[in-house]
Amino acid sequence: MEKETAIFTRELTRIFERGGEKIRALDNVNIEVPEGIIYGLLGPNGAGKTTLIRILATLLLPSSGFAYVGGYDVVREPDKVRSVINLVSGGERAGYGILTVKENLWFYSQLYGLGIREGWEKIEQLAELLDMKDFLNVRLNRISTGMAQKYSLARGLLNDPDILFLDEPTLGLDVGAARAIRKIIKAWVHQNQNKTILLTTHYMAEAEELCDLISIIHEGRIIATGSPTELKHRVSKEVIYKIEVKNISEEDMGGLKKEEAGIVGLSTSYDAYSNVLSIRLVMDTSDVSHIIRYIEKLNGRIISISKVEPTLEDVFLKLVGVGLSEY
């Protein structure tokens, strides 16, 4: 059976005016998300991910273009859109702090029209799914960041939405808590075949692990869409190198003439503790001699050079020229 389209946008544009200046947060965005998948919107901070989610969740009107969620127009039929969606934002603790987690959830269960007993039962089910039983009766202002994110996720699942928007769901979480949240997201989609998730993230590994389909968004534009494998295939002709260097700074690498060296994309990250600069290169040649000469000229000491398997980071590097960490 052919899958229905859960989310559809055409030429969706949003312009903000700040201090007389017009900022194009979304620029002719076209996406088509089939139901029953986790769709990832990957991009750096300020790329337009949250703006898109706000429009799709009926919190913001577009400047032009169209957006349909669950078959409903977000501008003309916001009430119908709201009946099939829910939204979870990462890094926030939205709720009344003096009420317990359970009480906050019960309040929302009632707003969503669940019966009084049905609401309590749903909360028990979600507590089981999200492993929340230990802190269900704790006040919201006394729980940890990871617990708060589980609470937010539970709130987002209360109405059993057909389409769930997750805006940076693991933002600010430690590795363990982020892993737990990702596991829950995967479990929920696998248990509910027709449910769709639109997830925004700037974590490449998260997008790669969770998403069936990914769009890379940069400066308000969708610059690539495909499955993680399809996207990585875009750098199949390039060679990816990881070079570790000492005694050289990130700024020093700015002087490298990329075209001469055959560099398509370059990103750096500096570890102050070990004084090691990690350089990731997407190259259209396997010859790195030009780069080695450049590093040696700056008295840099090369620790290691290795060819690595492409990741979504390299796709972004190739498409934009710099890594996500540069933003």
Place this chain on the structure above:
Amino acid sequence: MDVENYLRKIYAIMWFSWQELSNWTKPHIFIAYLMVRPIFGLLLYAYIYIAFAVTSGLVDPQRAFYLITGIAFYNFIGNGIYGVVWIIHEEREHYNILKYTYISFPKLRDYLLARSIVYYIIGIGLSIVVLLIGLPLVGYNPLLLKPNVPLLIFIFLIGFVWSAFLSIVMSGSSLFSSEFGPLISEAFGGLLFLLGNVLFPITSLPEWLQPAAYALPMMDWMELARFSINPAYPIDPVNTTIILVIKTLVYVIIGIGFFALADKLARDRGLLETSLYH
């Protein structure tokens, strides 16, 4: 529409409002917190009246009744409008839940009205307490009152309707400002206190201000409220009721129209999530 489902939502919203309002402390401290402001307000005005009566030798029970009933019934309106107008600021700034409320309840306007009900109910209690304490303070025997209970119920119901929808206009305005939400609710309450037949008749106001006072339902409501507990109060109740109902309808229509526009503009400008993170 599923009425039972809708009423359950209203109940949950009222429960939330009550929890938000009261569960930060012990019941006796909460009651003291509720009473302090109205009681001290009453004492201030009662003292002014008594001091004037003592120094001038003029004791006027009718004026005393007018003053105390104005202060008492204002509690219902003042508490209620604060309940409506403050919520946008509170949910957006303090709890970051406005956007979630917005997408989980059909109409933000109706949500605000439901949230305010508890404030109005508390307002009824405060009105009665202030009345019972205030009248003896100024030498007016409360046993002289002849409350018309059906009329009182009508007064509180119609008072809720006009003041809540008038407050909805202010609440819609507060969508556009993260900073001035509390100021809007305070200033609006003060304006109604000034123009609403509370401490003095509207005819005492400067002529240029009187049209604004006549345009508000507050003056008619306050007169009818006085009449509802004292049938000797000199007004034409039928005429006053008709005017009050007409003004109420006008403000309901204005409230619905204005808030729909404010809601659309706020969504257009992305203000539902705007927060200064105070």
